[in-house]
Amino acid sequence: MAVASWLESLRAAKKTSLLQDGRKKVHYLFLDGKEMAEEYDIKTNELLLRKWRQKNALGSYGQWQTEVGELAPLSTSMLELDHIKESSCNVCKADQMPIFMRKDLKMSFQWRIRNLPYPVDVYDVSVDQNERCCIVRTSNKKYYKKFSIPDMDRCQLPLDKSALSFTHANNTLIITYQKPKEILEVEEELQKELKKMNASKDGDVECKTQ
Structure with missing residues (x-):
């Protein structure tokens, strides 16, 4: 089932977490090399930002692509x-x-x-x-x-x-x-995974979200 497969990918990804400016910033490195960065409101757990990037044909990472969060005006x-x-x-x-x-x-x-x-x-x-x-x-x-x-x-x-x-x-x-309900279940399981992580505070470790 695709839902279970995506949840397993989230669990298998290498994750680091940082608390900064009232946000919990989480960086994911997936087995296929893709990166995802998320930011949550510390008090409400509301998702404030999600962006992705992946390696190009030359093996270097491209620009971050925003999926959730504020975007600049379109030219x-x-x-x-x-x-x-x-x-x-x-x-x-x-x-x-x-x-x-x-x-x-x-x-x-x-x-x-x-x-x-x-x-x-x-x-x-x-x-x-x-x-x-x-x-x-x-x-x-x-x-x-x-x-x-x-x-x-x-x-x-x-x-x-x-x-x-x-x-x-x-x-x-x-x-x-x-x-x-399938999406709500995935998000609930993900929050359980994130709660298990020991998030570093600002200044302790660099969280790769830039």
């Missing part, structure tokens, strides 16, 4: 690469570009897309079962984006359109996907 040249399309007659200034980020909650995955000023009835958020992704589109054709849920892919779980919902407020589209 115009990045919009097409990220499946975001802006109206050619209404190009935003750099500080007004849509900002896409994922912020996890205990019971759900959540994404926020800032700088989207359109009224709520313009948006349509759906699930594409074949491409295993969520799709955001607007009826005024000003915005379009596809994004996956890596946690669901790693566990090879089907996407459920009934788990998806969205709201809009303060120029921000908030998309929520309720976590299935």
Whole structure:
């Protein structure tokens, strides 16, 4: 079962932990050479950041790729690469570009897309079962984006359109996907593993999260 396989990978990974700035920072080195860095709120255990990197063909590590947490505003040249399309007659200034980020909650995955000023009835958020992704589109054709849920892919779980919902407020589209019980079980087991670790305090040891 894919869920059990992913959980076993997490357990087998070499892990180091560091307490710093009110966060628990955990670095994972997997058997296949991939690295994952996570940061949790010490008081709430809320996941604040998750990023990945892996070796390239030359054997050196590439840039960190953020999966959960704050992202920088997208440049115009990045919009097409990220499946975001802006109206050619209404190009935003750099500080007004849509900002896409994922912020996890205990019971759900959540994404926020800032700088989207359109009224709520313009948006349509759906699930594409074949491409295993969520799709955001607007009826005024000003915005379009596809994004996956890596946690669901790693566990090879089907996407459920009934788990998806969205709201809009303060120029921000908030998309929520309720976590299935399999994901909640994996996260619960992972927290048990992390509690067994002896986390070093800032200054004691370097945690490779940069």
